[in-house]
Amino acid sequence: MIQVILPDGSQKALNEGSSAADLAAAIGPGLAKSAVAARVNGKIVDLTSQLSDGAEVSLLTKKDPDALSVLRHSAAHLMADAILRLFPQAELTIGPAIDEGFYYDIHLRDGGKITPEDFPRIEAEMQRVAKEAHPFVRCQVKDDADETYARYRAIDGGHNKFKAELVEDIRGRGEALSFYRHGDFVDLCRGPHVPNTGWLQHTRLTKVSGAYWRGDASREQLVRVYGTAFFSKQDLEDYLHQLEEAKRRDHRVLGEQLSLFTFNEEAPGFPFFYPKGATIFNLLVDYMRSLLRRRNYQEVRTPLVLSEHLWHTSGHYDNYLENMFFTKLKLRDEKQKTIIHDNVQEERPMAFKPMNCPGHLLIYQGRLHSHNEFPLRIAEMGLVHRRELSGVRHGLFRVQAFTQDDAHHFCTPDQIQQEISMLIDFFKEVYGTFGLGDVRIELSTRPEKSIGTEEIWQRAESALKGSLDASGIEYQVNPGDGAFYGPKIDFHIRDVLKRSWQCGTIQVDFSMPQRFGLEYVGSDGARHTPVMIHRACYGSIERFFGIIIENYAGAFPLWLSPVQVEVIPVSDKFNDYANSLSQVLLDQGLRVETDRRPDRVGYKIRDASLQKTPYIFVVGEKERAAGTVNVRTRQGTELGAMSVDTFLSTIEAERKPGGVAADFSQVATQDRAAS
């Protein structure tokens, strides 16, 4: 007999040689049926794996997030099986589970291809094998003569050099080769897998793209087929629905439909904001400024173009060159005016700023500072330019010029922790205003390309860590992902579709102040080097704008709506009344439009609704006579007639950033009763 320890600390006695499946059966028939895999001493393994005496065992059911990746990994095997049957020239490489599902990288001899048109027959084949419920069988291989190994080598033609490379690597590390077989299919795999292919009924292939063997552009081009898998049909349908919902909310499409912004071939990767987009952009800035004022920030403005020399001092030239735009001169030939000399070297070559920090450092240098004015918080809505590889541009999410709500805090080392604590609360408040309360924090440490000594990095990293630990906030560590001048914490927020976006960042920097020779006079009367904290909350205002477009699906809350009220006269006889109403609202600081086009009411209402205007006033004879407005919401609810004063007082709270939606349920009846 052996004893195993269950998650609740209790012990269970089992026969020698019992598997995790046996344990599940011993606990109960329900668990035996729903168990997917097991976690033994922290490692996820197959249900069929043997348990040893004293092992800590927990059984994974479909509710466990780790079970989903086991399922998806198994689905990758199933897909590879189906593809081999349908594409005889296919050679398998690797096929892992990923966040959204799984993929398999496949090499096609003779340069064939797999397209989405092939998905239905691949899926049909997968479905067929899934229904047959073949068990996944693990085999450990001892030597080349092993039958399973021979079968593996032969399964896709027998000349698969990718497999040979993988096997070589594994043997090089002195590890045993393990294989998984289901039906006729065998694949090299560490496992674990679900018990049998019958678990894989709810799979779907999603897309296909190119990839390189081992992510190396100089190696072979592979076809990467993506799919996803779920335990239940409902989960799969929910996922597919969410994909459609994300498509419906695409900020690039909504940006055009709602006349917010556009792009033009003449300036690839640089957004053009239409009046409505500029309105929202400015509202985001206004809101941020109001918060900055309350926290004693001082806003500055610094140049877009600065000398190349400065970027050498800051370290950007050595560490950020590929992302920078440099100025080039063109000059007419002095003798022959028709000749233009291109790329003329300037005496003082200049570059566009990719970051605002050097400008702020120069401002700091402008006078002598005292510790008494610390923490000194210098802010700027700074427009930065960053050269991007052509393939990575994406709407407002990835542009070549963007505005950072940037700031730099200059402080003493012992002020770091309070500054960071303040910032964490500050940023969370901002995200909450947009309904983005689900915030995740990541700490990134020293990257390969960086400036500063190891000691300085240690200090900066422990300062950040200390602040996070002191705040009692959970965070995840990303080794080697920091900025070149210092470690950082990033804020990742989840939108209504549970998608994660990186927004805010806080970076502790001991290097830059040193490089620029910054000083302050301490209480001891001596000169010291200040610490600099780089921080941005929206991150990029352009990107944040894109995020909230998708988060709200274009139906902005009242305070952010570019047009808050659309006044629609039922015919041009009531244009004067409509104009006078709109003037009243304008005087109250609302953003109003009057639709005086000679069209029918229905047409104009439809138009305003499609533009997602929060409130629509329909006015005609009745309203003019009673001096009222007839209010309709963008959801299509008719609130009935009410006075403008009633309307204004009811929406008062909703007009403020983060304000709750107005409740008209009492108002309309009151007004109706009064009239």
Added chain:
RNA sequence: GCUGACGUAGCUCAAUCGGUAGAGCUCCAGUUUUGUAAACUGGAGGUUAGGGGUUCGAGUCCCCUCGUCAGCUCCA
């Protein structure tokens, strides 16, 4: 940057095998004076992304450049 797909009116899309570039929306003009998600009629709008080639003839076939999209890689 790499791989693949794509680029036709301001927008969304047609155009059979290589044979006269077309529709809806938008816009403009007129009629209608309109009551809660699209009134009617007419008009304007194009070097088919740009350049080169093949052909009697190119939106369509070939090459180059630019851009867009999906990934890869990278990032705010």
